[in-house]
Amino acid sequence: MTERFSFSLLATDGRARRGEIAMPRGIVRTPAFMPVGTAGTVKAMYLDQVRDLGADIILGNVYHLMLRPGAERVARLGGLHDFARWPHPILTDSGGFQVMSLAELRKLDETGVTFRSHVDGSVHSLTPERSIEIQGLLDSDIQMQLDECIRLPAERAEIERAMELSLRWAERCRVAFGDQPGKAMFGIVQGGDLADLRQRSAERLAAMDLKGYAVGGLAVGEPQEVMLAILDETLPVLPQEKPRYLMGVGTPDDIIKSVARGIDMFDCVMPTRAGRHGLAYTRFGKINLKNARHADDPRPLDETSDCPAARDYSRAYLHHLVKTNESLGGMLLTWNNLAYYQQLMAGIRAAIEAKRYDAFCAEVTEAWAKGDM
Numbered sequence: 001m002t003e004r005f006s007f008s009l010l011a012t013d014g015r016a017r018r019g020e021i022a023m024p025r026g027i028v029r030t031p032a033f034m035p036v037g038t039a040g041t042v043k044a045m046y047l048d049q050v051r052d053l054g055a056d057i058i059l060g061n062v063y064h065l066m067l068r069p070g071a072e073r074v075a076r077l078g079g080l081h082d083f084a085r086w087p088h089p090i091l092t093d094s095g096g097f098q099v100m101s102l103a104e105l106r107k108l109d110e111t112g113v114t115f116r117s118h119v120d121g122s123v124h125s126l127t128p129e130r131s132i133e134i135q136g137l138l139d140s141d142i143q144m145q146l147d148e149c150i151r152l153p154a155e156r157a158e159i160e161r162a163m164e165l166s167l168r169w170a171e172r173c174r175v176a177f178g179d180q181p182g183k184a185m186f187g188i189v190q191g192g193d194l195a196d197l198r199q200r201s202a203e204r205l206a207a208m209d210l211k212g213y214a215v216g217g218l219a220v221g222e223p224q225e226v227m228l229a230i231l232d233e234t235l236p237v238l239p240q241e242k243p244r245y246l247m248g249v250g251t252p253d254d255i256i257k258s259v260a261r262g263i264d265m266f267d268c269v270m271p272t273r274a275g276r277h278g279l280a281y282t283r284f285g286k287i288n289l290k291n292a293r294h295a296d297d298p299r300p301l302d303e304t305s306d307c308p309a310a311r312d313y314s315r316a317y318l319h320h321l322v323k324t325n326e327s328l329g330g331m332l333l334t335w336n337n338l339a340y341y342q343q344l345m346a347g348i349r350a351a352i353e354a355k356r357y358d359a360f361c362a363e364v365t366e367a368w369a370k371g372d373m
C-alpha cells in the first residue's frame with residue numbers, strides 16, 4: 001500500500017496510454033471509467049456490485065453533498081468512504097459546474113459563487129477555499145479545483161474572462177489544498193473552443209505542477225469533432241507524466257476516440273441515467289428496451305457477458321419491467337450498462353498493452369454498427 005499519490009505510465013500505443021494511479025486507498029487502472037456517485041451513491045446499484053464490475057474509483061459531488069446531508073455532517077460520520085461504505089478511491093467535483101447547471105439565482109464574482117439551493121432555496125456560497133475545505137471534510141482522494149465552466153457558443157471575451165478566473169481559482173485551490181501526499185488536487189483546463197486560450201490555460205496550470213489535470217468545458221452539447229479537435233490542441237501542452245481526466249465524457253465512441261488522443265480518466269452519467277430510462281449499452285450498440293420489438297424476444301442482452309443482468313434475463317422480461325416502470329428494470333439495466341462500460345475499459349487497457357489499440361477500436365466500432373439483429 002502506498003502513502004503517496006503517484007501516476008505511472010505502464011505502456012503506450014501511439015498517444016493512447018495505459019497507466020496506474022496509486023494512492024493510499026488503492027490503485028486506479030487507467031484508462032479508467034469512474035461511475036458517477038453524485039450524492040454518495042451510484043444510483044440503483046449496491047456499491048459492492050460496482051466494485052465487482054471492476055470500478056476502481058467512483059465520483060462524489062460537492063454541490064449535492066454540501067446541500068444534503070452537509071459536509072460537516074459527513075465528516076462527523078467518518079467521511080464519505082465510511083458513510084457510503086466505499087473504502088476505495090473517490091474523486092469529487094468542486095461544485096462549480098453544478099452551481100451553473102442546477103442552482104437558481106446565482107452570483108459569480110472574483111471571490112466565488114453565491115447561489116440558492118435548488119432543493120429548498122437556501123442561500124449558499126462556494127469559494128475556492130470552501131470547495132477544497134468541503135472536499136477535505138468528505139475525505140476525498142482526488143479533489144477538483146473550483147472553476148467556471150461556461151456554455152458554448154460564447155464570445156471570446158467571455159471565454160477568456162472565465163478561463164482566467166478559473167486559473168486564479170486554481171492557484172487559490174492549490175494553496176488551500178496545501179501538501180497532502182496521499183491525495184491530489186487536479187486543475188481544470190478551460191478556454192472554450194479557442195485553441196490559443198486552451199493552450200494558455202494548460203500551460204499556466206502545468207506551471208503549477210499539480211498532480212493531475214482535467215479537461216473541462218466539454219461534453220456540454222458541442223459536436224464530437226469539436227471536442228476531439230480541442231483535445232488535439234490541448235493534450236500536447238499538458239505534462240505527459242500526469243493523469244488527464246476528460247470531465248463528463250461520454251458515450252463508448254467518445255471514450256475510444258478520446259483514449260486515442262491521450263485521455264486517462266472518464267466520468268459520465270450516461271450508463272446509469274440511460275439504464276433508468278430503459279436503454280441498454282451492449283457490445284452490439286444501444287438497445288432501447290421500451291421498443292415493442294423486444295416483447296417476445298427470449299434472448300438475453302449478451303449471453304457471453306459475465307454480468308447476470310446481461311446474461312440471465314430475457315429481453316422480453318426487461319421490456320416488461322421497463323414498460324411497467326418496475327424498479328428492477330432500472331436496476332438490471334444500470335447493472336448491465338456499468339458492466340459493459342467496465343468491460344470496454346478492460347478491453348481498452350489490454351489493447352494498449354498489446355499495442356493493438358487501432359485494431360481494437362475497429363473491432364468494437366464494427367460490432368456496434370452491425371448490431372445484433
Ligand SMILES: CNc1nc2c(CC[C@H]3O[C@H](OC)[C@H](OC)[C@@H](OC)[C@@H]3OC)c3nc(N)[nH]c(=O)c3cc2[nH]1
Binds near residue numbers: 147247
Ligand atoms: C456532462 N458533461 C460535463 N460534465 C462536466 C462537469 C461535471 C462533472 C459532473 O457531472 C455531473 O454533475 C453535473 C455528475 O453528477 C451527476 C458529477 O458526478 C459526481 C460529475 O462530477 C465529476 C464539469 N465539472 C467541472 N468542475 N468543470 C467542467 O468544466 C465540467 C465539464 C463537464 N461537462
